[in-house]
Amino acid sequence: MVQFDDKSIARIGSVLNDKNRPLKERFRALFTLKNIGGPVALENIFKAFEDDSALLKHELAYCMGQMQDPQGIPMLVKVLEDVKQEPMVRHEAAEALGAIGDPKAKAILEQYCSDPVIEVAETCQIALERLKWLENRDLDKDENPYASVDPSPASSCKDIQELKKTLLDDNESLFNRYRAMFSLRNLRTDEATIALAAGLKGSSALFRHEVAFVLGQLQHECSVPYLAESLNDKNENEMVRHECAEALGAIATEECIKILEPYLKDSKRVVKESCEIALDMCEYENSPEFQYANALQVTQE
Numbered sequence: 329m330v331q332f333d334d335k336s337i338a339r340i341g342s343v344l345n346d347k348n349r350p351l352k353e354r355f356r357a358l359f360t361l362k363n364i365g366g367p368v369a370l371e372n373i374f375k376a377f378e379d380d381s382a383l384l385k386h387e388l389a390y391c392m393g394q395m396q397d398p399q400g401i402p403m404l405v406k407v408l409e410d411v412k413q414e415p416m417v418r419h420e421a422a423e424a425l426g427a428i429g430d431p432k433a434k435a436i437l438e439q440y441c442s443d444p445v446i447e448v449a450e451t452c453q454i455a456l457e458r459l460k461w462l463e464n465r466d467l468d469k470d471e472n473p474y475a476s477v478d479p480s481p482a483s484s485c486k487d488i489q490e491l492k493k494t495l496l497d498d499n500e501s502l503f504n505r506y507r508a509m510f511s512l513r514n515l516r517t518d519e520a521t522i523a524l525a526a527g528l529k530g531s532s533a534l535f536r537h538e539v540a541f542v543l544g545q546l547q548h549e550c551s552v553p554y555l556a557e558s559l560n561d562k563n564e565n566e567m568v569r570h571e572c573a574e575a576l577g578a579i580a581t582e583e584c585i586k587i588l589e590p591y592l593k594d595s596k597r598v599v600k601e602s603c604e605i606a607l608d609m610c611e612y613e614n615s616p617e618f619q620y621a622n623a624l625q626v627t628q629e
Contacts, residue, residue: 334368337361341372347379351601352608354384362391367399374403382414383570383601389417393424394477401428405436408448416567416598418443419451419534426455427477429462447534447567450502454479457503473514474545479538482510492523498531505535513542518550525554528572533565540568544575552579556587559599570602577606580613 332340343349343357358376361369373388389407392400407413407421422440425433437456443449458480465481472478480503485491494500494508509527512520524546527539540558543551558564559572573591576584588610591603 389420393427480506483507540571544578573602577609
């Protein structure tokens with residue numbers, strides 16, 4: 329394993345914090361810092377919250393949550409408390425606090441459960457439910473085939489129609505609907521994917537954005553028409569449209585590339601930038617290096 333000293337980490341951090349660099353380079357620096365971890369990496373990530381790109385700041389918070397380092401809690405709290413930050417950034421900070429899973433975050437999450445920004449309030453409610461679940465997780469194991477820390481565990485139910493019913497039930501708590509969502513994802517079939525895609529018509533923008541994220545994790549081509557429809561809807565919340573763009577980038581077919589390219593000139597900055605990153609993902613996933621690494625992983629399994 330490659331070891332990074334503080335100076336090397338700071339150099340990577342300087343790429344992340346350089347506004348003159350292409351966004352795709354800054355994203356790669358961010359993910360490198362996430363994988364390195366530790367206090368210096370966290371400090372360099374936190375510094376980038378001074379940027380004016382909501383997409384980048386949203387991704388900073390996401391990565392801090394995936395790192396699950398309690399040292400990041402005070403930093404994320406500052407982001408959540410900053411009402412000048414965009415809703416999608418504050419939402420992601422709240423979700424990251426839930427992902428870290430430390431009870432120390434309980435009080436601040438409770439405080440913002442009634443935030444006037446609905447996406448922030450709903451995220452805090454879900455994050456609190458995750459903390460409660462973590463207290464009893466020995467009684468309820470979470471089987472996640474993906475290398476991600478999810479906002480909720482998957483439901484134990486495996487029946488697609490039952491899960492879809494819960495997923496689309498506005499009278500259910502968002503936490504239980506998220507549980508159904510992740511259970512459908514974990515089934516990894518086309519039928520489950522199409523059931524998930526129905527969630528893109530849900531009443532909560534936060535919920536719709538998470539459905540799009542999960543469809544990106546699945547990378548099933550049958551979801552492309554649903555993602556494209558939401559991306560094309562100019563009345564859709566930009567947080568949802570951005571996530572649909574990134575999901576299409578993860579699926580990375582020729583069709584996805586053709587869908588994404590026109591949105592490089594979208595009037596919403598976060599959508600435009602998401603398409604830039606998504607097309608970079610397409611290029612990488614179709615590269616010989618990725619194909620070789622993927623084939624190697626399959627043979628090792």
